[in-house]
Amino acid sequence: MLTFRFQKDTPGFLRKTRDQFGDCASFFLGGQLFIGAFAPEMVHEVTVSKQHSFIKGVGFERMRKVLGTGLLTNEEPIHMRHRRLMQSPFHISKISSYAQTMLGLTRKHIEPWRDGEVVAIGPQMMSLTFDIVADILFGSDISEDTERVQRAMHIAIDRIERTMLPGLDRFDYAPIPYFRKFEKAANELHDVSSRIVDQRIRLNIKRDDLLGILIDATTPDGERLSAREISDETLTLILSGHETTANVLTWTFSYLSENPQYWAALAAEAEEVLTNVSAEDFALRLFSAP
Structure with missing residues (x-):
């Protein structure tokens, strides 16, 4: 049953597991033990700071x-x-x-897109x-x-x-x-x-x-x-x-389509910051940022 739920809706399954059991939870799928690490600091340990242990x-x-x-x-x-x-x-x-x-x-x-088009x-x-x-x-x-x-x-x-x-x-x-x-x-x-x-x-x-x-x-x-x-x-x-x-x-x-206030703020900032900025200059600013 768990395996079917995992395959049908993996994000939903993982969210429900985290909400019910916390930032670290174990479960069996297909006869194998899985451990879910959901907290950002745990993910950082697994993928960065202690990656050699996994x-x-x-x-x-x-x-x-x-x-x-x-x-x-x-x-x-x-x-x-x-x-x-x-x-x-x-x-x-x-x-x-x-x-x-x-x-x-x-x-x-994006050139073919038209205002109001879905x-x-x-x-x-x-x-x-x-x-x-x-x-x-x-x-x-x-x-x-x-x-x-x-x-x-x-x-x-x-x-x-x-x-x-x-x-x-x-x-x-x-x-x-x-x-x-x-x-x-x-x-x-x-x-x-x-x-x-x-x-x-x-x-x-x-x-x-x-x-x-x-x-x-x-x-x-x-x-x-x-x-x-x-x-x-x-x-x-x-x-x-x-x-x-x-x-x-x-x-x-x-996310932006569901939160128009953030869409408007993003558009305003882009208009202010990127006016008369070349693509190369923008790339240098973006990838040299801390």
């Missing part, structure tokens, strides 16, 4: 079938090695150079953030595969979210259409990413996009990421820069 668990095992061994799914010490090699693309100066791409694609997406913001944000991360990461290399990659990523995300419980991974390769779609989607993502990375390296193609920076990244002692590691990291960046960001934007707009 493994990432069954959900991340499922993610590895889609993302490979990237930053999101890696355990230590491999995680730290990748993190050091991937620092340069996220330096403030590099992030500011992405601003014009973000601004241009945002304008393109917009399904979730799908819109998914589409926008995917276009941004794909352009910044791969540039024109992915243009022919954009729809294919976006469709495959959505199938993979849906599959992971619906089957995070222990034991369900045994059905991943069962002859059932839903599970076969997941296997096909994961293979498509790896095929596209590997092909683009291998072509860049084999032909020694130099481009100033995020993929080019990852290919050239080295540690002081000359260590580099392998082609497979780069391919896995690009898929991780697509997921983290696409689905997660889209969800944050969707919930933000949902």
Whole structure:
């Protein structure tokens, strides 16, 4: 019964558990003991200050079938090695150079919107953030595969979210259409990413996009990421820069739509602060803020 409730409404299940049992609660799902840590300071311990005391668990095992061994799914010490090699693309100066791409694609997406129109913001944000991360990461290399990659990523995300419980991974390769779609989607993502990375390296193609920076990244002692590691990291960046960001934007707009006083205050502040501010200057201010 608990497992069904968890699968049907995971956020609702977790909220009710927290409200009934407090900031730390345990429960069994699918025959496995789970411990919910709901207080912000507990989450900080698990994910930051004491992260070395925890493994990432069954959900991340499922993610590895889609993302490979990237930053999101890696355990230590491999995680730290990748993190050091991937620092340069996220330096403030590099992030500011992405601003014009973000601004241009945002304008393109919202230009058809009309005052008073009801917009399904979730799908819109998914589409926008995917276009941004794909352009910044791969540039024109992915243009022919954009729809294919976006469709495959959505199938993979849906599959992971619906089957995070222990034991369900045994059905991943069962002859059932839903599970076969997941296997096909994961293979498509790896095929596209590997092909683009291998072509860049084999032909020694130099481009100033995020993929080019990852290919050239080295540690002081000359260590580099392998082609497979780069391919896995690009898929991780697509997921983290696409689905997660889209969800944050969707919930933000949902909250603002229900609280018009905050919407008005935000619009007024944006008008005051961002007038005559370039995209690059805004990015520098934002990412250098404490």
